Every structure is written in C-alpha cells, then in structure tokens.
Amino acid sequence: xxxSILASLVAASLMNATPANAEPLIAAADLPGIPLSVTDxxxxxxxxxxxxxxxxxxxxxxxESSKPVEARVNSSRLNSELRKLQGELLSASGNGKATExxxxxxxxxxxxxxxxxxxxxxxxxxxxxRGHPNRILLPFENPKIQTTAADAQIKTDGSVVFVATNxxxxxxxxxxxxxxxxxALSLTLVPSAMPxxxxxxxxxxxxxxxxxxxYFMGNSTAEKWEKRGxxxxxxxxxxxxxxxxNLPQGYKxxxxxxxxxxxCFSGPQVQYEVAQVxxxxxxxxxxxxxxxxxxxxxxxxxxHCAAEGVVxxxxxxxxxxxxxxxxxxxxxxxxxxxxxxxxxxxxxxGGR
Numbered sequence: 001x002x003x004s005i006l007a008s009l010v011a012a013s014l015m016n017a018t019p020a021n022a023e024p025l026i027a028a029a030d031l032p033g034i035p036l037s038v039t040d041x042x043x044x045x046x047x048x049x050x051x052x053x054x055x056x057x058x059x060x061x062x063x064e065s066s067k068p069v070e071a072r073v074n075s076s077r078l079n080s081e082l083r084k085l086q087g088e089l090l091s092a093s094g095n096g097k098a099t100e101x102x103x104x105x106x107x108x109x110x111x112x113x114x115x116x117x118x119x120x121x122x123x124x125x126x127x128x129x130r131g132h133p134n135r136i137l138l139p140f141e142n143p144k145i146q147t148t149a150a151d152a153q154i155k156t157d158g159s160v161v162f163v164a165t166n167x168x169x170x171x172x173x174x175x176x177x178x179x180x181x182x183x184a185l186s187l188t189l190v191p192s193a194m195p196x197x198x199x200x201x202x203x204x205x206x207x208x209x210x211x212x213x214x215y216f217m218g219n220s221t222a223e224k225w226e227k228r229g230x231x232x233x234x235x236x237x238x239x240x241x242x243x244x245x246n247l248p249q250g251y252k253x254x255x256x257x258x259x260x261x262x263x264c265f266s267g268p269q270v271q272y273e274v275a276q277v278x279x280x281x282x283x284x285x286x287x288x289x290x291x292x293x294x295x296x297x298x299x300x301x302x303x304h305c306a307a308e309g310v311v312x313x314x315x316x317x318x319x320x321x322x323x324x325x326x327x328x329x330x331x332x333x334x335x336x337x338x339x340x341x342x343x344x345x346x347x348x349x350g351g352r
Contacts, residue, residue: 114199115202116202117204118185118201120183121184123186127194128163128171128194129191130194133196134196135197136187137160137200138161141220142158142159143177144175145173145175146176147172161175167191169191171188171189172187172189173185174187221249225250226281226283234283235332238283238332250280251278253276253279254276254277256286260274260286262288267298268294269293269296272288272289273291275287275289282334282335283333285332285333289327289329290321290326292325297323298320299320300321311333313331314329
C-alpha cells in the first residue's frame with residue numbers, strides 16, 4: 001500500500017473522532033511498524049453555534065463562540081484501527097489473513113536472522129516468515145530431517161535447509177548429520193508475518209566431537225580432498241597446507257575444547273599447549289605450540305607425540321628450540337564414530 005493511501009486512511013479515522021479538550025494526538029512510538037509519523041499535534045474545529053430563545057448575543061460572547069475549540073482524538077480507538085491496518089498490510093505479503101493476535105498488536109518482535117549456538121537435544125524456537133522461503137545454515141552437510149509438518153515445504157541443499165509454509169502452525173524439526181543420527185538438533189519454527197529469515201547454526205564447544213568419536217558430522221568437501229591421492233600423500237599435503245598457514249578444502253578451524261588433550265612429551269623443560277584444531281572428514285589435526293622453558297637447547301620431533309589414535313605428527317618450523325623459543329607441532333588423529341569403538345575384555349586369568 002502506498003504512503004498516500006495509508007495517510008488518507010488515518011485522516012479518515014481522525015475525522016470521526018469526538019471533539020474534546022486538546023492534547024497530543026499520538027506519539028510515533030505508538031505506531032509500531034507503520035511507516036508514518038504524525039507531525040500535526042492537534043486538530044482544531046469550530047464548535048456548533050449555541051442558540052437560546054429570547055437572548056441576544058453580545059459581541060464578547062460572539063467572539064468567544066467564534067474561537068476555535070481544539071479536539072481530542074480517541075487514541076485507543078486510533079491505535080486499534082492502526083494495528084488492524086498493520087495486520088492487514090503484513091498479511092497481504094503472507095497470502096493469508098492475519099491472525100487475531102497480530103491484529104491486536106501482540107506479535108513478538110521478529111528475529112529475522114542471526115547466529116544461533118545450539119546444543120544437541122535442546123530445543124530452539126525461531127521465528128520464520130509465513131508464505132516465504134526461509135534459510136537455515138547448518139554446521140554439517142547432507143542432513144537428515146524428521147518432521148510431522150505436512151503443510152510445510154522442506155528442502156535441503158548441502159548444509160542449507162529451506163523451509164516454507166503458509167500455515168500459522170509451528171514447524172518442528174529434528175535435524176541430524178547423515179553419518180550420525182545420534183546427534184540431533186531440535187528446532188521449533190514459528191511462522192509469522194515478516195520478511196524471509198535466515199539463521200546460521202553452530203554447535204557449542206561442549207557439543208563438538210573429539211577426534212576419536214563424539215558427534216561425527218562429516219564433511220563431503222573435505223572427504224573429496226582427503227581421497228584425491230593415497231593416504232600418506234594426504235597426510236603430507238595436509239601438514240604442508242597447515243605450515244603455509246592455509247586450510248585444505250572443506251577443513252574448518254576452531255578453538256580447542258575441553259576434550260582436546262595433547263599427548264606430546266619432549267622432556268620436563270618443554271611445555272605444550274593446544275592452540276587450534278583443524279577438522280576435516282576423516283582427519284582432525286591439533287595444532288600445538290611447544291615452548292622451551294629451560295636454559296638449554298632441546299629437540300622436539302613428531303615422534304614425541306606418538307599415542308593411540310595418532311596417525312602422524314610433525315614439527316614446524318624448528319626442531320631444535322633455544323631457551324624461550326617456540327615452534328608449532330601438528331598432531332593428526334583419524335576420526336572414528338563412537339559406534340565403531342571396540343570395548344576390551346580384561347583377562348579372566350589376571351595378570352595376563
């Protein structure tokens with residue numbers, strides 16, 4: 001609706017107002033979402049001329065009666081009309097009739113977009129546009145979606161989920177990685193009369209999988225990069241890219257979580273600290289900083305990080321550290337889903 005038409009509708013409401021003592025018409029803050037600002041604070045009208053039989057009007061009384069009397073607008077009635085008009089304007093873009101709560105001005109403030117940090121199994125309520133497509137960006141690709149919303153259109157494209165509905169009923173989803181249905185994000189999408197929305201979802205640090213298991217989400221782009229050559233070549237290329245301060249295709253860099261515990265030991269005078277974690281599909285690399293805290297030179301090499309689950313390790317750019325000198329250590333783990341971990345049986349003979 002054009003601005004001039006909206007202004008004429010408001011003016012028509014003002015013409016039907018009951019005259020009374022003058023006061024401000026309405027504050028701009030009372031018009032949520034209406035692209036209109038009322039600049040004329042009062043409207044002046046002339047009262048009906050009094051006529052009494054057998055009495056004559058004096059000049060002074062005629063002067064007083066000719067003075068314009070300021071009129072007061074019924075603000076509650078005007079607010080109701082404006083909110084009703086607002087609901088009709090918004091519902092026009094949603095191809096449906098506005099709900100009673102929207103016409104009454106009781107709708108929640110639309111979120112529209114934002115970054116959402118989620119934990120698996122904890123429900124998150126988001127507002128989406130009714131009658132328009134909405135996008136949800138996931139932290140994993142090829143998701144599996146479970147829903148009972150028969151009146152919603154849901155499509156996926158890589159790590160992006162598109163949701164559209166003309167209904168006012170909420171759309172509930174369980175979204176999980178294709179490789180690990182145990183990990184599921186719970187979403188409740190509430191349709192509202194608002195522009196199309198987009199949300200980018202990330203996992204909390206507590207939900208990030210450890211290299212040997214946890215919530216395995218997969219990464220098809222990184223998987224293609226890791227399988228473009230033989231296994232040994234992939235490890236060499238991975239460390240080479242990290243040494244050049246690059247990330248291989250599909251790899252993501254994150255801050256260390258509490259599950260990221262290093263296994264390196266180069267003597268009591270060398271201190272190791274996990275600084276970064278680079279995650280691919282099959283491989284996860286911990287990037288450690290080794291510091292010589294002693295008073296003599298010391299050697300640090302990749303074999304000092306040998307442990308269960310470690311497939312390769314390499315230092316860069318220094319192998320010999322002078323006192324207070326630092327170097328990076330790359331420690332690669334092969335990621336395995338928790339379901340593939342084997343349980344060991346202790347010997348019944350004891351001591352064997």
